[in-house]
Amino acid sequence: MAYLQSITNFVPFLADNLGFSEASMRMLLTPLIGLPLAYIHRTYLYNKSATTKHLYTIWWGLSLAYFNYGLDIKHSAFTVLLNYLLLNIIGGTQVSVALSFGLNMGYLLTSYGLYASDDYDMTWTTPQCILTLRMIGLAFDIYDGHKPVDKLSSDQKTSCIAKVPSFIEMVAYTYFYGGYFVGPQFPMRRYLDHVHGRLMSDSDDRPPQCVQASLVSFKWGVFYSLVVALIVPFYPNSFLFSSDFTDASFLYKIYIVAIWGHIAFVKYCCIFSLFDAVCVMTGMTYNGKDEAGNALWDTCIGAKAWDWEVSLTMKDVIASMNISTNMWAGKYLYKRLKFLGNRYISQLCTMIFLAMWHGWYVGYYITFAFEMAVINFEQQMTYVINKIPILRKLSESENLKVPMYILRKMWQLEYLGYPLISFTFLRWRHIKVVHGALFYYPYFLFFGWPVIYYAVVLPILKSKERKERKAAKTNMVGGESNGSNGNNHTKED
Template structure:
C-alpha cells in the first residue's frame, strides 16, 4: 500500500513539477482530515490516554513517511525537553536551557543541511517544535510563579505540573500542527483532549465539518492561484537578464505581484492545516455575539483583513498570526525590563529571523518589517497632531485614493522585502535591489532623518497660551 502511494505521489510530482518532498508534505497535511474525522467520531468519550497514544502514533507515522529515519531528531527533542521539565520543574534556569537547546539544535541543523533554495526537510517541523517546546517550558515556569505576578494571558495558559512523556509526544506529533503549525499552547491541547471544546451541551462530538471544509476550499483556491499565476511570475526571472533590462515601473509591478503570489503558497498550507484542526475540534474559540460557535482558535491567517488592509501593521496582524502571537507572548512581552519598545521589537524580530535560518536575507526582511512599522507609526503620529491632515485624509474624495495608494505601497514594499527572504544570500537579492535602484531602501532609510529633523518639529503642537503665561500670585487672584 505504501509503495502504491509513493508511486502515485511521484507521478503527481512529475506532472506538476513540484518536488516530491513538497508533495509528501501536502499529502501528510491532507491526511490530517481523515485522522481528525476518525478521532472526532470514534474516539469521542474515550480516555485521554487513548487519544494521546492515537496522536503520537499517527503523527509519528506521517512524520516517518515524510522524513524517514530523520524523524529521530523530533524524538531527541521530545525526550530532552521532557527530562528537563520532569526532573528540574518549572524554573527560570529550565526556561533558559530549553531556549538555548531548542534554538541551538535548530540553528545547527540549518548550518548542516540547508541549501540556497526553499528546503522541505526534517528542519521544517523542527522549527515548529522549537517554538512549541520553548513555550511549554515558559508555561510551566509561569505555573510555578506567584499568581499576582502573572498577566491575564499567562494565568490562562500556564500549567502547574510537568506533562508526562506521552503527553509531550502527543502534543508535539499532533497531526494538525506538527508539519507547518499552527502554534498553540499545551493548555489548549489538554482542554481539547479532555473534550472541553464540544461546543454543545449534549455531550456529542462537535459539528465541525462545514467550517473545516470551508478552510480546505480556501486552501485549494490559494494553491491554485499560486500554481497558475506563479508560473508566470517565477523567482528565477528576478535574477534574469530580461528582468534587469526591464523598466523600473515594470520591476516594481512584477515584484509586487510575485511576492503576493509567493505568499499564497504559505497561506494555502496554513489553511489546509487549520481545516484539520477545526475538524478535530482543537480550533474551538467560544461563541460570538450572536451565540454562533467560532472555530478560529488556531487561525494562522485572517483572509478578510489580509486581502483588504492598507497598512503593513494590518498585514502583520493577519498573517502568520500564531507565530506572531507566540513571539509577542514569550519574547516581546518578556523584554519589558529593557524599558524600550523599540529594543524589544528589534530583539523579537532578530529572534524570528534566526528561527527561520542563518541566511542574511531573513534578517534583511525582518529589518524591513521593523522600518515599515516605524514609518506607519510616524505617519499616524503626524496626522494625529494636525487637524488639517485629519480633515484632508477623511475627505470623501481623498479617502479612497489614499487607501488605494497605501495598499499599493504596502504590497510593493512587502514583495520587495520578500525578495531577500526568498533569495537568502546577499549576492542574489542585492542583484535584484540594484537593478531596482534600491527604490524602497531610499524611502525607508530616507524617512528617518526626514521625520526626526523636518516633519516632527514642523508638526509639533505649539504650547497653549495658558501654559505660557506666568502663574498669577495670590494677591492678583484676590484683586480679580
C-alpha cells in the first residue's frame, strides 16, 4: 500500500505532463501495476491453495480500487453483499434472476442519475456497470445450474454452476484486478476453474505459458497510449465545436470525423489491451489449443487490436472490440429472447439494454441505434451486391482488391466516427452541433435506406428472381420435351 501512496502523490505531475486527466492517469497506471501482480500470481501462486489466491486477489483488487476511487468502493462492496444474500436465499430460481436484474440495474441507473455529469465520467460508476453484468450473469448461471443438463444450450453448459459461491469467492471474483475496472467479463465458473487449476488439465502443475501472449496485448496497449499522448492534442474534442470545423467544406468535415473517430476508438482499445494483458498473464484466458498444438489465450478478453485495425464492417468491429461484453449480451440476453420469435426484436431489446446499461444520456441510444442500423445496412447491401452480377463481379475482382479495400476502410472510419460523436458528447445540445455541421446525412442514409430497400430494391430483386426461375423452368421443360422427341425419332429410325 505504501508504494501505491507514493504513486498517488506522483499522479498529478504525470497527468499534467502527459495531457491526461487525473482519473484517466490512474486508470492507465492500474494495469501497469496489475501486470507484475499477475505475473506473481501466475508464477508463485499457481500451486498454492485457492484461499491464498483469493486473499491475494482481494487485497490487491481492493487496493487498486481504492487507488482509483477512494471510499467510493463502498458501492461495489454493498453490491457484492446484496447479491450474496440474494443468491443464498433464493438462488437458482427465476425470481432470483428477475430480482438480480432489477436490483443491480436499478442501483446502477439510480447512481447514474445521482452522480453523472455532462462528460463521459471515469468514476466508480465505471466498474459498477461491469459488476452489474457480472452479478446478473452469476444469477443466470446458478439458475442454469439447477436445470436438467439436457435443457441447457452449449453456452449454458460451459458456465452453469449448481452451488452458490462462498463469500470469499464472491469478493475475489468481484475485485479481480484484471477485470474489475473495465472488464473483461467472465463467468464465475471460469474464475473458479482458474483458481483451482482446472482450466489446463495437461499443465503438469506448471504455471501457464502465457507470458508471451500477455506481452503482445501489453505492446498494443503501450503503442495506443503513445498515440493518445502524441496525436490526440492535434484532434481534441473541442475542435469539432470550433469554426475551423463547422465552417469548413463538407468533405473536410467528413475527413476530420473519420480521423477523430479512429483516435477516439484508440483510447478504448488502449485500456482494453492493457487490462487484457493482465488477464492473459494470470492464465485465465486459456482457450485450448489450435490445430498446430499452440495454446490459445483469447477467451474473455476485451479487444483484438489487429483485427480491429483491419476490420471493414460493423460486424467485424463488434467481433474485435469490447468482445466480452458483446458476448455477454449475446449469451444472457439475445439468445434468451428467442421466445420472442423474431431476431430483429431480440436485437432491438439487446441494444436498448446496452444503451441503458451505459447511462441515461440520449447519446448512448443514438449510438446503439446507429450500430443496429449500420449492421442491417451492411447485410442488405451484401445481399444486393450478390444479386446484381456486375456489382458482384466488381467486388470479387482481383484487380480492384486494393482500391476496394481502401474505399471500404475509408467508409468504415466514417460511419464509426459519426455515431461515436453521440457516444462522446452524450447530450443532444452538444451532439446536434457536430451532427448539424454534417447536415445529418447518416440519419438519412442509414434510417432512410430500409424504406427504399423494402419498398423498391427488394421487390425489384425478387421480381427478377421469379422471372429467372420461370425462365429456367421453361427452358428445362423445353429441353426435356426436345429430348423426348429426339429419342422417339431415333427409335423410329
